[in-house]
Amino acid sequence: MIAPVTAHVAFDKAADYFGIRMKKIPVDASYRADIKAVKKAITRNTIALVGSAPAFPHGTIDPIVELSELAREQGIGFHTDACLGGFVLPWAEKLGYPVPPYDFRLPGVTSMSADTHKYGYAAKGTSVVLYRGLELRRYQYFTATDWPGGLYFSPTFAGSRPGALSAACWASLVSMGEAGYLDATRKILESADKIREGIECIPELTVLGDPLWVIAFASPSLDIYRVLDEMSTRGWSLNGLHKPIAVHIAVTLRHTQPGVPERFLADLQASVEAVKANPEAGGGMAPVYSMAATLPMRGMVSELLRRYIDVLYKV
Ligand SMILES: Cc1ncc(COP(=O)(O)O)c(C=O)c1O
Numbered sequence: 269m270i271a272p273v274t275a276h277v278a279f280d281k282a283a284d285y286f287g288i289r290m291k292k293i294p295v296d297a298s299y300r301a302d303i304k305a306v307k308k309a310i311t312r313n314t315i316a317l318v319g320s321a322p323a324f325p326h327g328t329i330d331p332i333v334e335l336s337e338l339a340r341e342q343g344i345g346f347h348t349d350a351c352l353g354g355f356v357l358p359w360a361e362k363l364g365y366p367v368p369p370y371d372f373r374l375p376g377v378t379s380m381s382a383d384t385h386k387y388g389y390a391a392k393g394t395s396v397v398l399y400r401g402l403e404l405r406r407y408q409y410f411t412a413t414d415w416p417g418g419l420y421f422s423p424t425f426a427g428s429r430p431g432a433l434s435a436a437c438w439a440s441l442v443s444m445g446e447a448g449y450l451d452a453t454r455k456i457l458e459s460a461d462k463i464r465e466g467i468e469c470i471p472e473l474t475v476l477g478d479p480l481w482v483i484a485f486a487s488p489s490l491d492i493y494r495v496l497d498e499m500s501t502r503g504w505s506l507n508g509l510h511k512p513i514a515v516h517i518a519v520t521l522r523h524t525q526p527g528v529p530e531r532f533l534a535d536l537q538a539s540v541e542a543v544k545a546n547p548e549a550g551g552g553m554a555p556v557y558s559m560a561a562t563l564p565m566r567g568m569v570s571e572l573l574r575r576y577i578d579v580l581y582k583v
Contacts, residue, residue: 299477316345327482336376354382359453466533497552498539510561
């Protein structure tokens with residue numbers, strides 16, 4: 269399976285579980301999958317290509333048209349990961365934003381995912397995987413015919429699942445309705461525009477790529493993880509990214525309330541000033557993030573994460 273480095277790590281997790289070898293492809297200067305590298309990486313062992321609409325780290329949409337065409341030419345699968353964008357992009361397009369095609373309108377797209385629990389506004393525990401045809405979906409099924417417990421069939425990786433979650437998800441979707449989604453998306457994209465423009469006006473910060481509502485930014489002159497710490501003390505929870513070191517904000521409906529984008533930008537400016545005024549200050553999470561991002565011994569970092577999970581189970 270060939271995926272850009274920015275594709276969600278859930279693909280690595282799946283590849284690990286299913287014994288599939290992942291080939292990672294770099295992104296170009298716009299933080300989108302490098303098509304030439306994908307072309308080069310395809311061999312007769314390749315089963316599928318992946319593209320994100322958009323990718324979690326930088327909110328950028330991969331060149332899905334070109335990637336899915338490549339897959340179609342080769343007769344292999346192409347998955348569009350629209351987990352983040354599946355319940356934003358269709359409405360963004362209707363609102364007139366420039367959204368390139370990323371879905372089954374493209375003949376090469378064979379499967380897609382869209383998270384109802386993100387911008388679908390349903391509770392966590394539901395998501396959607398879509399297949400171009402029933403034939404492809406059948407590979408997901410598991411059946412057992414010789415078990416003393418009787419005949420068994422299961423359509424999903426998880427075994428027992430609560431129907432209540434699906435019902436609650438359905439209720440969320442219909443209660444939002446097209447009008448609700450259009451309204452939410454309009455508010456999110458307008459607030460994101462304000463936030464992006466505001467970040468671009470802070471000389472110490474650089475926005476990565478050309479994002480719509482998941483906005484990653486870095487700093488050539490400051491430790492951006494310290495800016496993240498400063499933002500935390502002001503009540504903002506940003507995600508720390510690495511390779512390259514940056515942070516991002518995923519703009520949600522909560523951020524669209526009156527005055528919130530302005531408060532975010534004022535706090536960001538103040539955080540940048542605080543780091544500039546005291547560049548050598550220690551403490552906070554910044555040193556931990558920096559070490560985890562740069563330590564060459566990745567096995568050690570992985571062990572650290574495993575121990576962290578141990579601790580979570582202890583309390
Ligand atoms: C773009 C994208 N793809 C996939 C996933 C993975 O979802 P899960 O948490 O179900 O592994 C996420 C979750 O954040 C995501 O943002």
